[in-house]
Amino acid sequence: MELNNKVAIVTGASGGIGREIVVQLAQRGVSIALAGRNRERLSNLQAELEPYGNKTIIVVGDLTKEEARQALVRQAEKILGPVELLINNAGGQQMALFQDMTEDSIDELFQTNLLAPIQLARLIIPTMVERRAGRLVNIGSAFGSLGFAGYTTYSASKFALKGFSEALRRELTGSGVGVTYIAPRGTKTALNSDALYNISKKLGFNFDAPEEVAEQIVKAIEEEKNELFIGFPEKLFARINGLFPGLVDSGTAKQTELIKEFLTKK
Ligand SMILES: NC(=O)c1ccc[n+]([C@@H]2O[C@H](COP(=O)([O-])OP(=O)(O)OC[C@H]3O[C@@H](n4cnc5c(N)ncnc54)[C@H](OP(=O)(O)O)[C@@H]3O)[C@@H](O)[C@H]2O)c1
Secondary structure, three states, X not given: OOXXXXXXXXXXXXXXXXXXXXXXXXXXXXXXXXXXXXXXXXXXXXXXXXXXXXXXXXXXXXXXXXXXXXXXHHHHHHHOOOOOEEEEOOOOOOOOOHHHOOHHHHHHHHHHHHHHHHHHHHHHHHHHXXXXXXXXXXXXXXXXXXXXXXXXXXXXHHHHHHHHHHHHHHXXXXXXXXXXXXXOOOEOOOOOOHHHXXXXXXXXXXXXXXXXXXXXXXXXXXXXXXXXXXXXXXXXXXXXXXHXXXXXXXXXXXXXXXXXXXXXXX
């Protein structure tokens, strides 16, 4: 996909990975609607983009709410034009033992990580299909292919986002509209707690810089990739888990114990 002069919506633009995606799209001449809940962070980012000379707007809102999703699409289309790239990047995390989760926290996670991206796609895909052009990009996770202790609901939301991306991509074959599913491994952003970073070596978790992750995401969009799994050996584990989940049960037993101990002490 040639990015110059395209119109994009990037959700979670105020976050670690979102910010870097936005900067790299701006460098390629994309007009961008920056979506998030934090006006100040979005305004600061918009100011940083000024030297690139792109058209940008900020749209503040909680994307778990239908009105906020409608307003985002309406304003992007009205001010920037038909949206050719939707990057569903906003997401939340819930690292906790399943038994400690509440009804509300589970609902909120699925609203943010799964239902908001699907509903936003529903608002935009028909216009893309009509124009026979466009790409939907869903940011999943390595835990969307490998269920991990302490991440039960997060894993479930990302597995579902992966399934949605795959099914929609197949449904849209021949329509001129593409779907890209991206699975980053750990990335150094505020999504993870300092406490987790402190024990990450013990857990064997690897973390990439958000700039590097964004670079790979933007490259995957330019190359119109269907899927991208970031990081080795995580991408290999995802495949092994698909074929031999029992092997991964025993291979991750030590990490599972450490995570349970970590979450029990919290
Ligand atoms: N960091 C990792 O280790 C990692 C690994 C794999 C995948 N990912 C995925 O990468 C994506 C970006 O994560 P990140 O690490 O950049 O996290 P982050 O720094 O915490 O940023 C998350 C972004 O999502 C936005 N957001 C959350 N809930 C929202 C809502 N209800 N309405 C609107 N915006 C909302 C946040 O907006 P506010 O500023 O308003 O809070 C923020 O801009 C997520 O989908 C995450 O699951 C992250």
